[in-house]
Amino acid sequence: MNFYENSEELDDFNLSFFNRHIGWFKEMHRQDLYSRIDWYCVDRKDRNCSCELKTRFNDIFKYETIFIEPGKYDAMIEKYDKDEYIPLYINFMQDNKHVAVFDLRNFNRSNVELLDTMIFNPGPKEIQLVQRLLLPVREASYYEYDEVNKKYEDVLQAHNHAV
Secondary structure (H helix, E strand, O other): OOHHHHHHHHHHHHHHHHHHHHOOEEEEEEOOOOOOOOEEEEEOOOOEEEEEEEEEOOOHHHOOEEEEOHHHHHHHHHHHHHHOOEEEEEEEEOOOOEEEEEEHHHOOHHHOEEEEEEEEEOOOOEEEEEEEEEEEHHHOEEEEEEOOOOEEEEEEEOOOOOO
8 A cells, every 4th residue: 555545544533533522414425535525525504525534643733833735725616616515624643543634615715825845745746836825723623632531622613613
């Protein structure tokens, strides 16, 4: 299995764990590997959602912004505009017990900063110049897993819950 497949498998595990303990989605449908959108889900209010997943190994509060690939953002917004799928960018921070969720309906491409930046791409193991949109961390709903009660607690919320 290559780096990308391992990453997708970890993201899928994290989403399953998150949903088992928070109960947002009553249906979850994994899309093909390498799709612009990872999952199509139906939430407990019977709304369609598109979910892009990312596992990150840093604390959510380490930086003021989080990267999203412009193509993934555009695909999710297009799915919302066309079919009304709520676009959720779900970031698993440090481990599956810290989760930041961005409802992309709260952002407009014209007011989100586009940045040219250098990243280390662990797939081909090379440094690449890429473009990323910057989402302010303060705009995320943030959840931490409570080991005692076996559920996620809403720790920080700048806006209403996405679902």
